[in-house]
Amino acid sequence: METWEQLRDVQPVATRMLQNSIVKNRMAHAYLFHGPKGTGKQNASLLFAMRYFCESADPQSSEPCGSCRSCKRIQSGNHPDVHWIEPDGQSIKKDQIEFLQKEFTYTGLESNQKIYILSEADKMTTNAANRLLKFLEEPSQQTVAILMTENVGSVLNTILSRCQRIQFHALNDDDLYQQFVEQGIPETTAKMFAALNFDLADVETYNQDSWFAEARKIVIQLIDKVMNPKEEGYLFLHQVWLQHFQERHQHELGIDLLLLWYQDLMSYHLGRQDRIVLIDQTDRLKQFQYTVSLQETKACVYELLQTKRKIAYNVHNTLAMEHLVLQLQR
Ligand SMILES: [Zn+2]
Structure with a gap:
């Protein structure tokens, strides 16, 4: 588990605001945590809930103890007064909000305090959002709502206006x-x-995943094929690549891995070895800098970006990849 202090390294503004409201005991009835995925929204919600219910927190500190019964139960998702709501399929439905409201009409099992946390709040149906709005309009003293979203633009204004907005910034590499x-x-x-x-x-998902490990190998194999005029990139594309990368997100990941490699080659040409990402590929980069000039490398990067765009716009994978291999082939 991360602490506020650790979160503060990457999200100084958001963290300071939340720490202050905890220590000064001036918590809002509803928060909206917004920002790209992986920026700490989930962690902040967890820390907030733990500190709210912690049985042995230092009043001067915003950190939960992490080891009392309440902290442990929240961490394992088993606290009766902390409710997590996620989309049921594609959306958060009215039933889910109604169920939550029903739960909240009973007094808390442990106390009168309750917290509910909504992931992907932008995915509420209109009915669900209207239902939640009623709930936000009549806050009970001891209820805190935390809404999280990656798309703040898709959250209804009426909901936004009732939440304290906390922005989580995109992390750099x-x-x-x-x-x-x-x-x-x-x-x-x-x-x-x-x-x-x-x-x-x-x-x-991907660390130690055999599909991903194989994907990395195939990317390098494709590079070896297109760098060699005697090799058949096309054949390899059909026999190996297209068999392995089938779903759209898999294809996008394959292109991203190819992009990393070509961007590294560009860094190599520019003498920026410090920027190389795929450090284990240094020997190959050294070798292929003579096969592909800087100008050609740039053209390849451009082609890869184009291919990524095509795949995002639903151009058929096979067509997009055939064109790409033709462009990359030396
Ligand atoms: Zn605790």
């Missing part, structure tokens, strides 16, 4: 890298994950 290393990810991998803009959930 260095912050992400530090975060991953602290999670025990080896430095080389952490660097790659940060450059791919992964959040902690992505890292959990």
Whole structure:
């Protein structure tokens, strides 16, 4: 578990605001935590809830003790007065908010205090949002709502106006890298994950994942094919690449990995070895700098970005990739 002090390194403004409201006992009835994924919103909610119910917190400090019964139950998602609500399928539905309200009409099991935390608040249906609005309009003294969203623009204005908005800023690569290393990810991998803009959930999914490990190998194999005029990039594309990268998000990840490699080649050409992400590829970069000039490398990066755009706009994967391989082939 992270502490406020640790969160403060990456989100100084948001953290200071929340720490102050806790220590001064001036908590809002409703907060809206907004910002890109992986920026600490979830952690801040957890810390906030733990501190709110902590049985042995120092009144002068905003940190929860982390080890009392309440702290432990909140961490494991088992506290009767802390409710987490997530989209049920594509959206947060009216039933979910109604169920929450019903729960709240009973007095708390442990106390009269309650906290509810809504992930992806922008995904509320209109009915759910209107229902929640009623709830926000009549706050009970001891209820705190925390709404989280990555798309603040999609949250109804009427809801926004009833929440104290706390912005969580996008992390830069260095912050992400530090975060991953602290999670025990080896430095080389952490660097790659940060450059791919992964959040902690992505890292959990892909670290030690055999699909991802294979994907990395295939990316390098494709590079070896297109760098060699005698090799058939096309054949490899159909026989290997398209078999492995099937879903759209997988394809996007494949392109991102190729992009990292070509961006590294560009750094190599520019003498910026310090910027290289795929450190384990240095020998290949050294070798291929003679195969592809800086100008050509730039053109390849441009093609990769175009391909990414095409895939995002639903151009068929096979078509987009065939065109790409043709452009990359030496
Ligand atoms: Zn505690």
